[in-house]
Amino acid sequence: MPIILKKYVKTVEAVNRVVGRMAMYIIFVMIGILLYSSITQAFFVPPMWTLEMAQFTMVAYYLLGGAYSMQLGDHVRMDLIYGRWSDRTKAWVDTFTILFLVFYLVMLLVGGWSSTSYALEYGERSYSSWRPYMAPIKIIACIGIFLMLLQAIAEFFKDIARIRGEQI
Template identity: 65%
Template sequence: MPSAIRKFVNGVDWINRMVGYLAMYLIFAMMGILLYASFNKAFFLPPLWSLEMAQFFMTAYYLLGGPYSMQQNGHVRMDLFYGEWRPRTKAIVDSFTILLLFFYLVMLLVGGISSVEYALKYGEESYSAWAPKMAPIKIIMCIGIVLMLLQTLATFFKNIYAAFGEPAHEL
């Protein structure tokens, strides 16, 4: 494998590993918010912001942790035949299906960028009583999609080289 591709794959893997490790802790922030809201609902008035803020944290957790999950091969698969295939066959099939994922992510990013532009231009707010600005979570959404695109490309390179006999763990 050329050194430029090896550096790209290793760099993307490193970035997504670090972001994934940080994103793991967002679940605790979300749980803290929900615990706070539950306590207040039982004894006082629940805050207006709690449910929506927990949803924002969950969104960030999901979108920023997705590339790490892909890197660790932790996504769910339909395993009717896949588990019985040889590693080379898996790499060939994964190389094809990852192109479909790449196309989907590009379309998602185009829509995400358009949504961020709209949110910034018009100061879009949520329709809830709290009415937070939507631009920050939409920017995080686009960052997560870009990281997933980069991880998809790195995984594609790993699959291509695995299909030609170079194991992915040696990248």
């Protein structure tokens, strides 16, 4: 494999490792928000913002951690058949199927970018009574989708290397 592809894979994986490990801690923020919501709902007047903020943190948790999950091979896969194949056969199948994932992620990113630019241009707000701005979570979503796209391309290169009998 060309050195530039190896550097690409190493760089993308390093970035996604850092972002993914930082995203792991977002779950504690969400737990804190939901705990605060439970306590205030039981003893005081429940705040309007907690449920929606918990949803926003969950979106950030999933989307920023998705590329790291892909890097670790932790995504759901049908191991009933896939698990019995050789590494080379798995690489061939993954090389083919990842093209569909890349297409999907590109379309998702195009739509996300359009939605984010709309939210920034018009100051889009949620329809809830709390009415937070939507741009920050849409920006985070686009970053997560972009990182997932970069990781999918890196996985494609790793699969090509595996087919050729190399390792990246």
